[in-house]
Amino acid sequence: MNGRLRVLVWALPPFIFLGAFYFLPLVRILVTALGPDRLVGGGQAVLPDWRSLATVLGFTTWQALVSTAASLVAGLPLAWWLRDHGSRLQSVARLLLTVPFVMPVVVTASAFVALMGPSGLLNRWLMGWFDLSVPPIQLMHTFGIIILAHVFYNTSVVVRIVSGFWSQQDRRLADAAGTLGATAWRTLVTVEAPLVLPAAVSSALLVFLFCFSSFGVVLILGGLRFSTLEVAIYRQAVSYFNLPAAAVLALVQLAVTFTAMSLYTRLQRLHAVPQKVEATEQFADDEPRTRGHWIRDGLGTVAALILVSPLAALTVQSFSVGTSEWNLVNYAGLLQGRADSAFLASPVEAVGNSVRNALATMVISLVLGIGMAYTLFLMPGRAGRWLDPVFLLPLGTSAVTLGLGYIISMGPLRTSPLLVPAAHALIASPLVLRVILPALRRLQPGLRQASGVLGATPRQTWWRVELPLILPACAVASVFAFAVSMGEFGASLLIARPEHPTMPLMIFGLLGRPGLANLGQAQAMSVVLMAVTGASMFALDRLPVAIREF
Amino acid sequence: MAYLEVTNLWKSFGDTESVLQGLSFAQERGEILCLLGASGCGKTTVLQILAGLMQADSGCVRLGGRDQDGVPVHARRIGYVFQDHVLFPHLSVRRNVEYGLRMLKWPSHQRGRRVHEMLELVDLAGYEERPVRGLSGGESQRVALARSLAPAPDLLLLDEPLSSVDQRLRGDLVTQLRSVLETQAITAVHVTHDLEEAYFMGDRVAFVHGGRVNRIDAPSALVANPATVACARYLGMGNIFALDTPEGQRLREWATSAAGTGGDRGGTNATHLLIRPRTVLRSGHGDIRQGLPCRGTVTSLRPKVNEVQVELRLTQPDLEGATIRLDLARTGIRRELQMVLEASARDQGARPWILGSGGVAWLTE
Known part of the structure; x- marks a missing residue:
């Protein structure tokens, strides 16, 4: 088989898939928004006027800016603290800080309800201590809780990017400043901070991008009062079934996210300066530990604990009903699948749906990701450089937009049980690609x-040499894909059939219903989802070791 | 017809000058040929073309009388020891060595026997179940050798197999390599940039320069008579003077004036004169009568490990300013010393400083 044919064999599945499940839906959104048949959809479609569009866009931007600023304020000091690899407390904190980022959005939402909701842990404690009859903390459905949840998510983004970059800085630069008479503070301001600025900026851009396309947090915690573009798309599409209006909003969303994405990748390329790593490790451990270190470690650990406290609260709350703590009533409720439930499926069935979807996602995204990886790997020169960002596009497209695209474009496939895994695979495959390509x-x-x-023969070589060697990367990628699918909310909300809800959808539904029993079950299910995601990430933490050995 | 015939290979990468520019050589069965040359001269490219890993722009490779054009890599029956060994990291030593046998669909018991035999050959018996990750450089080199020899290839290609091995081990390994290849009576092409290695390993040495085989001969013959300027330079010989300058003319006269230095040959198509830096130099007594003298002043002495490099600045009329460097084993030479060189060893005892026999040689471009 000659080279070109080999590329084609690898490239065909991803191209067909991307064409059918990504570009076609996008084109249909475009046509629906701008085309002549926009007035046909629903017969009396009302396109959003400029004023309401500006209001939504304004709020979306504003909350994203505030969230970004707050995440930087929380994240940068932690990044500074975690830039070296000294104490055990630091490694614990680093582990804690990765947890929020990987949590599904519904888990985060339930966690904030569990911590700060009217019957949440804090209110329960405060009411108990001060004998209050009204919950003192009234944060639900406020701007504040949206920002807090975004900070919860994105602090870890800032910390990961900035401290990772910072730890690669040659520590001798700071030493040099010291020998030239600079105090530690002056060194930080004049040498270290300017050098990590690019990382801080790109992390800020990424956080802005995440918050700008925030959906679940705003929908669940913000209530009806707040609406980002994503939420507006969802409401137009699902509540009013005004698809043309939703499509117009989706177009705006796409324009903004692609701009931010390209800015981000350009910035990254600009600042991707390979730095010497050896120097760091040499200089990391030889500092004597002073009282300052202990204070720093203490403060940092407390901050990390505060950050993950919603998840702790969620766990505690899941084991209590009303005021009686430590029982399994909520979990038992999950197993029973209450008869008076308004859902078309029981919680156990939802778990089954999620696992089935996740397994299917794993298989599809692995096939796609390996295909993409080989395409980029075998494709020479310029074509490969062009294709790389194309394969990453789904990552920058909001899940709700994708879901909308499917609603508009899938026709008879709308009811297929494979539609949800297909959407999940589309979201997961860029991650799979990013894991497998370096291994290749x-x-x-x-x-x-x-x-x-x-x-x-080339085929024997692939089977006996290449595949065994990229297998660990495939394992990592599968876990990624599995976790992504388990937690995915936005796209599923638009395309999953009501009789086949996934776990996040069921949690969302339960959270929206009155009554402590529903809340308790939502929290119990969130804990299950959290455990699955956490376990996957823990497994990932082990797996790269196996890769490094090769 | 020779066993391996490589004829007029051309190869270029992109727009740059061709790496191979009509390279040819022929090799008999059982012969070990060393391709010697500077890095980047295209030695590895030749191996890649021989193995079918790369396509030549033009030219022909015949192995055992069979044209190799169009034969895919896996069907060529060629052993290849890579520069960095490239053992399969996920397989044990045994599985690495038997890889080629599996491809030939050998039954398991025969594979086991052959693997054992091969590992014994390279002195690694008992290493079967070891992972290849923990092997030292020398060990992995030997596993790589065993792996490529196991399927009994028609031709073995060795691409600087010792370059990633510790300098101290190299002497032992090269001896072992040579004896393994001899016992297997294998036809091998060994690529190296190291003169000593080529001298020891090769039945013949082909010096590759400018994309062609510049000089091919038995190792000792090559050193005795480098014959080309490039080869002499590569062998580390300095003091090469072009003959088409006035200075060169004068040196030609000086060298030919003494019989026994190959003066006749110098008259024909030689373009350069080589004065061997490392030569036996004896001091004589008395006047200079025969041949033309070559006077100079010692301008610097640079001690080396076993000798002293003497820089002699010529003061002879017509040769003023030219510098000859000589590696001399003797002491008693100091700066500012006036020396008179004689090119001939004839009539010893009568001359002040006499270059040993073969002290000068003629070269062509």
């Missing part, structure tokens, strides 16, 4: 040649 590039080219001269 790490393979010594000589291995393929060595296998060839020893008499192996």
